[in-house]
Amino acid sequence: MAPSTVAVELLSPKEKNRLRKPVVEKMRRDRINSSIEQLKLLLEQEFARHQPNSKLEKADILEMAVSYLKHSKAFAAAAAGPKSLHQDYSEGYSWCLQEAVQFLTLHAASDTQMKLLYHFQRPPAATAAPAKEPKAPSPAPAPAPAKAATAAAARQPVCGLWRPW
DNA sequence: CCGACTTTTCTTGAAATCCC
DNA sequence: GGGATTTCAAGAAAAGTCGG
Numbered sequence: 001m002a003p004s005t006v007a008v009e010l011l012s013p014k015e016k017n018r019l020r021k022p023v024v025e026k027m028r029r030d031r032i033n034s035s036i037e038q039l040k041l042l043l044e045q046e047f048a049r050h051q052p053n054s055k056l057e058k059a060d061i062l063e064m065a066v067s068y069l070k071h072s073k074a075f076a077a078a079a080a081g082p083k084s085l086h087q088d089y090s091e092g093y094s095w096c097l098q099e100a101v102q103f104l105t106l107h108a109a110s111d112t113q114m115k116l117l118y119h120f121q122r123p124p125a126a127t128a129a130p131a132k133e134p135k136a137p138s139p140a141p142a143p144a145p146a147k148a149a150t151a152a153a154a155r156q157p158v159c160g161l162w163r164p165w
Numbered sequence: 166c167c168g169a170c171t172t173t174t175c176t177t178g179a180a181a182t183c184c185c
Numbered sequence: 186g187g188g189a190t191t192t193c194a195a196g197a198a199a200a201g202t203c204g205g
Contacts (some may be wrong), residue, residue, distance in 0.1 A: 021176085021177075022175075022176065022177085024190085024191080025175080025176075025177085025191095025192090026174090026175080028191080028192075029173095029174075029175085033173095033174095057171095057172070057173090058172085058173085059172095
């Protein structure tokens with residue numbers, strides 16, 4: 001039986017702390033697990049390529065993430081040269097799109113999901129390329145001119161399929 | 166099905182860090 | 186400095202996997 005709020009009120013601060021500890025620890029574990037789960041989703045294809053049909057442990061997911069990051073860092077360095085604005089933008093767009101698709105796949109009702117996916121798959125010039133950046137600086141990649149974004153979209157598979165590996 | 170082994174989850178004490 | 190909060194680590198228990 002869960003203690004009532006009244007009963008909790010009667011506890012000393014120390015006892016309240018003792019009761020809260022397992023809850024906080026559980027939340028912490030949940031944070032860890034959900035991040036590992038997100039990593040797993042993000043690296044899905046990589047897993048499929050390297051270890052098809054094998055069960056994934058948390059340690060496997062973390063190892064794979066580390067090796068993927070190392071690999072992609074080396075790749076980025078090798079690719080050399082500063083990125084153009086529109087390259088930066090289209091990569092950011094693809095990234096966001098990938099995230100959205102993943103989220104919708106897991107959570108959205110199918111009708112909404114289909115409409116949104118359809119919307120996103122139209123050329124970014126019509127949907128995503130920002131005409132003007134609001135004053136607040138964003139951590140996301142810098143926006144490129146709409147024209148350039150369209151050209152980039154023509155070169156790249158768009159919906160959730162941009163994978164650097 | 167059963168037992169051995171592995172992985173995950175939970176609990177808890179201790180250490181580290183934060184904030185007044 | 187000291188109390189509150191957060192993080193880490195270790196051990197126990199639960200759940201899952203696998204070979205015989």
